[in-house]
Structures are given as C-alpha cells and as structure tokens.
Amino acid sequence: MKTIAAVAMLWACVSASPLAIAQQSPFVPAGVSASADATQAELDALLAPIALYPDSLLSQVLAASTYPLEVVALQRWLERNPNIPDASLEQALAAQPWDESVKALAQFRPVVAMMNGELDWMQRLGNA
Numbered sequence: 386m387k388t389i390a391a392v393a394m395l396w397a398c399v400s401a402s403p404l405a406i407a408q409q410s411p412f413v414p415a416g417v418s419a420s421a422d423a424t425q426a427e428l429d430a431l432l433a434p435i436a437l438y439p440d441s442l443l444s445q446v447l448a449a450s451t452y453p454l455e456v457v458a459l460q461r462w463l464e465r466n467p468n469i470p471d472a473s474l475e476q477a478l479a480a481q482p483w484d485e486s487v488k489a490l491a492q493f494r495p496v497v498a499m500m501n502g503e504l505d506w507m508q509r510l511g512n513a
Contacts, residue, residue, distance in 0.1 A: 431510060434499075442493060446500070448486035450511035453504060455487040460501035463494055 435446050449456055462481065469477050471492060478488045490497050500507045 428513065431506070431513060434503075434506070435510075438496075442496065445486050445489045446496065447510070449484065449490050450500070450507050452484050452487050453507050453511060455483040456490070456497065456500050456507065457504070459483060459487050459491060460497050463491065463497060 435443055438446065459481075466477065474491055475488075478491055481488065490500075
C-alpha cells in the first residue's frame with residue numbers, strides 16, 4: 386500500500402511541471418507518445434517496472450535515477466568487484482564519490498544491472 390502512496394506522491398509532484406518523455410524504450414508501451422506534459426498513462430508506463438518494489442528500494446531507485454552516470458559507474462564497479470561480501474560492501478563503497486542513493490543500490494545488483502541496461506528509461510525516470 387505504501388508503494389501506491391509513493392507512486393501517487395510522485396505523480397502529484399510531476400503533474401504540475403512539464404515532463405519530456407524521450408524516445409521509446411522496451412519499458413514504455415508502443416502507444417505512449419512523447420509530449421511536453423506527461424499524462425497519467427505515460428507516468429504509469431514509466432513507473433510500471435518498479436511499481437511493486439518495496440518502498441525503501443523504490444525511493445532509492447527514484448533518487449538514484451537522477452544520477453544516471455553514477456549508476457553506470459556503479460554497475461561497472463560491481464562487475465570489477467564481484468566477490469566483495471555484502472558485509473564489506475558498505476565499507477568498500479565509502480571511497481566512491483557517488484550519491485548515497487546510488488551506493489544504496491549496490492546491494493541490489495539485479496536492479497543496478499536493469500537500470501544500467503535501460504539508460505533511456507532511467508533518464509526519463511530521473512527527469513520525472
């Protein structure tokens with residue numbers, strides 16, 4: 386239920402401002418058009434891939450999406466350091482200059498990989 390509230394809050398924040406939805410992505414259905422003002426359908430399509438995430442993860446994904454280059458750097462760093470145990474991960478990340486929301490995603494490697502693989506979607510999410 387909190388996830389629905391978070392999505393509703395995001396919609397309330399972006400409904401008052403323009404939202405540029407760039408080119409199409411596998412995450413956005415073919416019927417969704419690019420426009421200066423996001424419709425409810427466009428926002429629903431944009432948030433659909435993460436709508437069922439737990440609230441704590443959802444908030445980190447939304448915040449980290451505003452730092453797409455740092456998410457890409459995190460993915461590359463995770464690929465170079467695959468054997469760091471979860472217990473040591475926070476300490477290893479402390480030396481990195483990334484935003485805390487990006488660092489928090491390190492324990493969710495599949496989410497980081499998904500965001501890295503969907504750069505257009507991540508940028509649109511961050512802009513929203």
